[in-house]
Amino acid sequence: MSEQEKQTKEQLILTAAEQEFLTKGYDGARTTSIAKAAGVTHAMLHYYFRTKEQLFERIVDDKFRLMAQSILAAFGNPNQSIVERIRGGIGLHFDYIADNPQLPRFVINEIIARPERYDILYSRMRGIVDSIYANLQRDIDLAAERGEMVQIDARMLFISIMSLNIFTFVAYPFMEPIMGELMADRNAFLQARRAENINTIMCRIKAK
Numbered sequence: 001m002s003e004q005e006k007q008t009k010e011q012l013i014l015t016a017a018e019q020e021f022l023t024k025g026y027d028g029a030r031t032t033s034i035a036k037a038a039g040v041t042h043a044m045l046h047y048y049f050r051t052k053e054q055l056f057e058r059i060v061d062d063k064f065r066l067m068a069q070s071i072l073a074a075f076g077n078p079n080q081s082i083v084e085r086i087r088g089g090i091g092l093h094f095d096y097i098a099d100n101p102q103l104p105r106f107v108i109n110e111i112i113a114r115p116e117r118y119d120i121l122y123s124r125m126r127g128i129v130d131s132i133y134a135n136l137q138r139d140i141d142l143a144a145e146r147g148e149m150v151q152i153d154a155r156m157l158f159i160s161i162m163s164l165n166i167f168t169f170v171a172y173p174f175m176e177p178i179m180g181e182l183m184a185d186r187n188a189f190l191q192a193r194r195a196e197n198i199n200t201i202m203c204r205i206k207a208k
Contacts, residue, residue, distance in 0.1 A: 010048050012038040017055050022102040070096050075132050082139040094165045094194045104166045149205045164197040
């Protein structure tokens with residue numbers, strides 16, 4: 001088997017595993033189902049990933065790495081003001097969750113069902129926050145001194161951004177019937193909610 005064929009097989013397994021884990025959780029996921037969906041034998045799946053745990057951690061790593069890349073691309077852009085970087089970071093985080101709407105519920109369910117998995121998820125999230133926090137707080141402090149925005153703890157800012165964005169997708173299934181026409185067109189609602197979340201944070205940090 002060529003190197004390209006190996007990479008293709010591995011990607012097929014990862015794609016199938018992502019769907020299996022996100023929809024069924026770790027306990028409900030079956031490697032036999034993943035192998036079938038990927039079009040490989042069960043033995044071949046274990047050739048690439050020895051255990052279910054190893055495959056699960058790879059999926060978690062990949063999802064959080066991609067999220068970190070998207071957010072860092074906005075918050076770390078040296079060609080934009082800190083206010084515009086925050087605006088861009090909110091939007092990119094929202095877009096990432098929109099592309100992975102099952103991820104927030106998956107993370108919450110895994111922590112509730114298997115508290116020992118908190119360490120895995122925590123370590124991934126902590127890496128994202130740590131890589132952003134120091135420089136962002138410095139730039140916020142400088143911008144506040146110049147009167148461009150209010151003083152705010154970057155960690156509180158992260159919590160506000162995640163709360164607004166993530167709740168949109170966690171709450172969507174049970175809010176849709178209640179909200180009626182507001183959420184009848186999913187894409188239109190998400191775009192409106194994205195703009196609302198950005199505006200909410202911008203109003204919070206806007207210099208008085």
